[in-house]
Amino acid sequence: MTWRAGVLLLVGALSLPVWPAPLVGVALMTGAVLLLCAVDWALAAPLHAVTATRDGDRSVRLGGTATITLRLTNTASRTLRAQVRDAWVPSAGAVGDVPPQRVTRVAPGGTAVLPSRLTPTRRGDRPAVALAVRSLGPLGLAFRQWAGRPATPPWTLRVLPRFDSRRHLPEKLSRLRVIDGTQVTRGRGQGTEFDTLREYVVGDDVRSIDWRASARRSDVLVRTWRPERDRRLVCVLDTGRTSAVRVGDEPRLDTSIDAALLLTALAARAGDRVDLLAADIAVRATVTGNGRSNLLNRLVTAVASLQPALVETDFGLVVGEVLRRERQRSLVVIFTALEAGALGAGLLPVLPRLAARHRVVVAAAHDPVLTSLATAAPARPADAYAAAAAWRALDERTRVRAALARHGVTVVDAPADRLAPVVADTYLRLKAQGRL
Known part of the structure; x- marks a missing residue:
């Protein structure tokens, strides 16, 4: 009643x-x-005569709004007077155009269209949980409501990464064009792909002189080189315990994903092949660089559902997978945390195997809280202990960076909001120097 x-x-x-x-x-x-x-x-209209279907958006970027439409069809001979509650997981941010307390009338054989706007607050898959339909009588004194009738139409909205670092892409592409020599202002990178011959000028490396061409032209000619194209890049996302730590306003994993997306977009424009591997104690996602035209879309879809796992990452598994998949020398960018506990016992013992075959970059977003604790003047005794802990953590990061550098690893340690452009700059610098 x-x-x-x-x-x-x-x-x-x-x-x-x-x-x-x-x-x-x-x-x-x-x-x-x-x-x-x-x-x-x-x-009251029987609920077994009511069917429910959905249509609308299947994916949306984090921060955007998707519209999912619920359609209730009344096949009974009586008018359906219904109160409808369409429940989603809380992080889906569902807001229905029709409040649950409002009565929706559906004529016999008719269909009611009930749109819902979803503004998700978290990345990943956001499913519809349950549909509850309450069929009211003409007087509004009693209602029918049976569990599972009508059946909840399944629907999952995939929330894609926000990709805030996209704003840096035009500037990085401009630098890439300079490196590749497609602009008038050409960079003189030490690449290994032959470009053209030109006359020798003071300051050119004598090792670049082409003696045969010089003899034919009766002039001194030097070879110009361009940075390599069709190189291989492997982005490795650490989805273990350290990726769950919030750095700034989001988990470290989300910061790493954003940086990997910018790096992938840049490398794909450079003509390089990009592969992605996400792992902790198991491989969580893989993307190969086949089909560069839709590579970024495939990568965005693959990483959208990644979530941190509260386990220690098995870097032996990670290195083994990279060595098994990548036979050709590649640039391997590992997005992880510079923590002595995670890297000292995990990555450092197996790093020589990886660095012997590939060029390795370790990229990590440092926590601004540590810097603020270490630099702030203690206002009470407890603050002094917090500052000491922060200094110890920063000192451990310095030792980890030094240990990685001894193996020839390039270390990128940047604030969360600067990690993506700094990693892209590192890639461009290595490419300009012909070190890929």
Whole structure:
């Protein structure tokens, strides 16, 4: 029964003082209300005759808004008066155009269109949880509501990474064009792909002189080189325990994904092949660089559902997978954390195997909280202990960077909001120097 049945009974109770036998009055009024409720319930449209379907967006970027439409079709011979509650997981940010308390009327054979706007607050897959439909009688005194009727139409909205670092792409592409020599202002990178011959000028490396061409032209000619194209790049995302730490306003994994997307977009424009591997104690996602035209879309879709796992990353597994998949010398960029506990016992023992075959870059976003704790003046005794802990953590990071550098590893240690452009600059610098 609905609240209207209670109100009807309360109104009838106001007439009890005029009844000669109040108990008889209560019984008669209660019976009348129950009879009306039974009749109203019987006249409500049966829920087995109601079907539900969905259509709308399948994916949306984090921070964007998607529209999912629920369609209720009434195949019964009675008008459906329904209250509908379409439940999603809280992080989906669902807001229906029709409030659950509002009554939606659907004529026999008709269809009600109920759109919902979703503004997700987290990356990943956001499924519809349950659909509840309450069929009201014509008087609004009683309703039918059966669990599982109509069946909840399945729907999952994939929330893609925000990719805020896209704004840096035009500037990085401009630098890439300079390196590749497609602009008038050409960079003189020490590449290994022959470009053209030109006359020798003071300051040119004598090792670049082409003696045969010089003899034919009776002039001194030097070879010009361009940075290599069709190189290989492997982005490795550490999805272990350290990737769950919040750095700034988001988990470290989200910062790493954003940097990997910018690096992938830049390398794909440079003509390089990009592969991606995400792993902790198991491989969570892989993307190969085949089909460069849709590489970025495939990579965005693959990493959208990645979530940190509260386990220590097995870097032996990671290095083994990279060595097994990449036979050709490649640039391997490992997005992880500069923590002595994670890298000292995990990555450093297996790093020589990886560095012997590939050029390795370790990219990590440092926590601004550590810097603020270490530089702030202690206002109370507890602050001094926090500052000491911060200094110790920063000192451990310095030792980890030094240990990685001894193996010939390039270390990128930048704030979370600068990690993506700094990693892209490192890639461009290595490419200009012909070190890929």
